[in-house]
Amino acid sequence: MSAPALAVAGLHKRFDRPVVNGIDLTVSAGEFYALLGPNGAGKTTILRMVAGLLPPDSGSIHIFGIDARRDPVAAKRLVAWVSDEPMVYDRLTPLEYLEFVAGLWQMDPAVAASRARELLHWLGLEPHRDELCGGFSKGMLQKVALAGALVHDPKLIILDEPLTGLDAGSARQVKDVLRDKVRQGVTVIMTTHILEVAERMAERIGVIAHGRLLAEGTLAELRARTGRETSLEDIFLELVATGAAA
Numbered sequence: 001m002s003a004p005a006l007a008v009a010g011l012h013k014r015f016d017r018p019v020v021n022g023i024d025l026t027v028s029a030g031e032f033y034a035l036l037g038p039n040g041a042g043k044t045t046i047l048r049m050v051a052g053l054l055p056p057d058s059g060s061i062h063i064f065g066i067d068a069r070r071d072p073v074a075a076k077r078l079v080a081w082v083s084d085e086p087m088v089y090d091r092l093t094p095l096e097y098l099e100f101v102a103g104l105w106q107m108d109p110a111v112a113a114s115r116a117r118e119l120l121h122w123l124g125l126e127p128h129r130d131e132l133c134g135g136f137s138k139g140m141l142q143k144v145a146l147a148g149a150l151v152h153d154p155k156l157i158i159l160d161e162p163l164t165g166l167d168a169g170s171a172r173q174v175k176d177v178l179r180d181k182v183r184q185g186v187t188v189i190m191t192t193h194i195l196e197v198a199e200r201m202a203e204r205i206g207v208i209a210h211g212r213l214l215a216e217g218t219l220a221e222l223r224a225r226t227g228r229e230t231s232l233e234d235i236f237l238e239l240v241a242t243g244a245a246a
């Protein structure tokens, strides 16, 4: 059997207080996984550790079987990280930005150019490909950042609140790109506060509070835990309330 896209075990991180408290998480290759949790639950901190941007205090992270703490460069080649605060160079056009990112990955220029064109088309950025990013709205910058994260053809895409601030049309484009990627066998892990998105798009859902995984499973499995045919919102609120009381 092939290695899971992500296998996290015993992950801990503290800042001035413990923030991630022994997370175990396995996401299969080709799965769409949503990580939910109230503000400050530790979701971003977990994903930043997985993406190699923050060192854990303890625990292991394997990406497609690669020990990401021991071999971070090999692991990062397989991963895209899309933050909720897009960092794009103001003085570059989207096309130049994608060429720049492709250069960092030492991609073949012809492959990079064709992938960049495809991504700009998918995300509706083609009409703006020669305009400077400095004049773009937050939503447009978010889409440029997503395109930049996908240009090296990652196998695991990690997104922190990718739909926040996007208008309905842009949100649809981003969701379609992610669905297409999953159809192609790519793994997607994302955080969201938009529970309908998790309900509609994710194959499995994990609920985090106080740096702990309270529950995970398909929507049907989470419903079975509560013993009621109810919405993800009800399940989420019940889990977080009982988790907080525990």
Ligand SMILES: Nc1ncnc2c1ncn2[C@@H]1O[C@H](COP(=O)(O)OP(=O)(O)OP(=O)(O)O)[C@@H](O)[C@H]1O
Pocket (backbone or CB within 6 Å): 015, 016, 019, 037, 038, 039, 040, 041, 042, 043, 044, 045, 046
């Ligand atoms: N670099 C840091 N230094 C100190 N504390 C931090 C740092 N990064 C995160 N924290 C704290 O860790 C806790 C978890 O933050 P995190 O951003 O992981 O939560 P989250 O679940 O992503 O929340 P949200 O849904 O609000 O984005 C918060 O209390 C936050 O203030």
